[in-house]
Amino acid sequence: MIMKNIFKIFIVTLITGSFISACTEIEVKPKSSWEVNDFYKTEQEANIALAGMYSYLASDKVYGQAFSILMEAGTDEGYYGKRWNEAWTVALYRHTSADKYVKELWTTLYSCINMTNMFMAKIQKDAFEEEDYNRLLGEAKFIRGLCYFHLTNWYGDVPLRLDFTKDQNANNFAASPAKTIYEQVVKDFSFAADNLYHPSDSKYIKGRASNMAAHGLLARVYLRMSGYPLNEDHYEEAKHECEIIMEDGFHGLTQASAEGGGYRTHFLSYVQNKYDLNESIFEISFAYLRDLGLETHGRIGAINGVAFSYGGGQNGYPSAYAFENVSPALESLYDNEDERLAWNIATYHYTNKGDVKRVPNAMAAQYCPAKFRRWEPLNWEDLDNDLVDGVAEPYVVLELSPTLTQNFTSVNFPVLRYADVLLMYAEADNALSSAPSAKAIACINEVRERAGLSKLEDEKPAVVADSDAFFKELVDERARELCFEGLRKQDLIRWGLLGEKLQESNEIIKGDPAFKANNEQHASYLRSGNNFDPAKHLTLPYPLQEVEINNMLDQKTGW
Numbered sequence: 001m002i003m004k005n006i007f008k009i010f011i012v013t014l015i016t017g018s019f020i021s022a023c024t025e026i027e028v029k030p031k032s033s034w035e036v037n038d039f040y041k042t043e044q045e046a047n048i049a050l051a052g053m054y055s056y057l058a059s060d061k062v063y064g065q066a067f068s069i070l071m072e073a074g075t076d077e078g079y080y081g082k083r084w085n086e087a088w089t090v091a092l093y094r095h096t097s098a099d100k101y102v103k104e105l106w107t108t109l110y111s112c113i114n115m116t117n118m119f120m121a122k123i124q125k126d127a128f129e130e131e132d133y134n135r136l137l138g139e140a141k142f143i144r145g146l147c148y149f150h151l152t153n154w155y156g157d158v159p160l161r162l163d164f165t166k167d168q169n170a171n172n173f174a175a176s177p178a179k180t181i182y183e184q185v186v187k188d189f190s191f192a193a194d195n196l197y198h199p200s201d202s203k204y205i206k207g208r209a210s211n212m213a214a215h216g217l218l219a220r221v222y223l224r225m226s227g228y229p230l231n232e233d234h235y236e237e238a239k240h241e242c243e244i245i246m247e248d249g250f251h252g253l254t255q256a257s258a259e260g261g262g263y264r265t266h267f268l269s270y271v272q273n274k275y276d277l278n279e280s281i282f283e284i285s286f287a288y289l290r291d292l293g294l295e296t297h298g299r300i301g302a303i304n305g306v307a308f309s310y311g312g313g314q315n316g317y318p319s320a321y322a323f324e325n326v327s328p329a330l331e332s333l334y335d336n337e338d339e340r341l342a343w344n345i346a347t348y349h350y351t352n353k354g355d356v357k358r359v360p361n362a363m364a365a366q367y368c369p370a371k372f373r374r375w376e377p378l379n380w381e382d383l384d385n386d387l388v389d390g391v392a393e394p395y396v397v398l399e400l401s402p403t404l405t406q407n408f409t410s411v412n413f414p415v416l417r418y419a420d421v422l423l424m425y426a427e428a429d430n431a432l433s434s435a436p437s438a439k440a441i442a443c444i445n446e447v448r449e450r451a452g453l454s455k456l457e458d459e460k461p462a463v464v465a466d467s468d469a470f471f472k473e474l475v476d477e478r479a480r481e482l483c484f485e486g487l488r489k490q491d492l493i494r495w496g497l498l499g500e501k502l503q504e505s506n507e508i509i510k511g512d513p514a515f516k517a518n519n520e521q522h523a524s525y526l527r528s529g530n531n532f533d534p535a536k537h538l539t540l541p542y543p544l545q546e547v548e549i550n551n552m553l554d555q556k557t558g559w
Contacts, residue, residue, distance in 0.1 A: 354392025
């Protein structure tokens with residue numbers, strides 16, 4: 001409780017200096033105030049500030065909901081499936097510069113950046129040992145680098161603010177080229193990689209950044225720089241960063257356990273806040289932040305989970321709106337024996353009458369992601385049995401939360417997994433070769449074999465003999481493995497494939513045996529593909545209010 005009260009005092013003190021809005025309720029009235037210049041002189045003060053930075057990433061506007069689900073949807077993975085409105089504007093490519101999601105992602109990321117900049121400017125170096133000082137600085141730079149990486153991925157050229165805001169004169173700030181932003185992100189992640197704790201260190205705190213996380217995100221940055229919009233060759237750097245993690249030996253793929261197959265076992269760790277450090281390299285930890293007294297608004301598994309409408313929205317039920325639908329294009333990528341198919345795509349739902357029902361086909365409104373499921377049937381045979389005498393059929397709650405609510409969950413969200421590192425290595429190595437190398441093939445095989453599949457060379461020999469065919473297989477494998485983890489849209493953009501995959505998805509939807517052109521629900525699934533305009537939708541417009549207050553920022557053409 002002491003930590004909670006200290007943090008809330010800290011937030012109130014610094015609201016005007018850093019635009020912090022992570023907490024608006026005060027449990028105690030401070031008898032004294034802490035001025036900005038008095039910070040940060042102790043490990044406790046520094047950790048309080050870092051927790052505030054993480055809270056921005058865990059907000060409803062970033063990984064809690066909007067950025068990770070609402071804005072990420074609209075690919076060959078899935079789409080907004082509610083026919084009666086167009087609330088997920090970015091996913092439907094119907095957004096404008098006045099759109100709230102366009103505005104809120106921008107302002108939240110820049111608020112977080114402002115806090116990191118103030119921390120780096122105000123932390124008192126002589127109060128810490130050099131190693132501790134650099135570690136704290138490295139964690140702030142890790143967070144800043146992640147924020148700028150998202151900003152330039154989604155908005156393109158953006159203002160590069162490396163000092164905290166002191167007054168309104170700082171409003172006018174020109175955008176820097178995306179190349180400059182990416183180069184700064186590389187600097188920030190590189191410093192973090194050199195100075196953060198290794199995840200095996202006894203002082204490492206689960207739920208926070210590590211040096212391995214910095215290396216992994218560096219690989220992701222270099223792959224992005226190798227594609228749209230820069231199209232530079234940074235594959236060697238990306239490969240090297242992956243090799244550091246692979247050769248370190250600490251991380252690996254989680255294998256089968258008493259919980260089931262390895263893929264299931266690993267994702268249960270996010271649902272149940274178990275911190276599977278073997279595979280999870282960095283995740284957004286909603287539970288960790290709540291333990292510090294921070295209000296977090298994660299909706300993972302609620303709006304993108306297995307439909308559960310029983311209980312009337314009361315607390316105590318693993319409710320899920322299931323507003324996101326899975327594209328049948330994703331299902332078409334899986335072999336039937338692939339363990340990931342049954343885990344990632346819902347085959348069941350729970351009705352408002354308490355009946356566990358099977359999802360009939362890919363056009364059903366309940367055909368939803370299941371990766372972050374909050375519940376499962378206790379008896380799977382109930383899927384084919386009708387509800388008897390009005391008695392609700394039993395289910396198992398998977399989410400380990402003291403209070404289940406309709407709107408918010410405690411499910412953590414993966415930002416970087418070891419499986420992604422293996423696939424990034426395979427991609428980078430393949431781009432550097434005339435044909436897939438044995439090591440690149442071994443990387444994709446490691447991911448496949450964990451899913452219960454045979455070696456790629458045995459099942460698809462032509463793929464391992466040709467670099468282009470191997471790349472196409474990697475495009476599909478990343479969807480099979482990493483779907484609904486907030487990566488697909490930016491992957492397709494950097495590869496120059498977003499429009500193509502949206503059109504392919506629409507053709508697969510229209511070709512589904514259950515599709516009916518005159519069915520409004522079915523027709524709504526085509527909106528993302530129909531609305532997408534490559535001339536406008538590879539980046540977001542600048543927020544309208546930002547252009548209005550920043551005299552040095554001109555709106556993009558077409559917006």
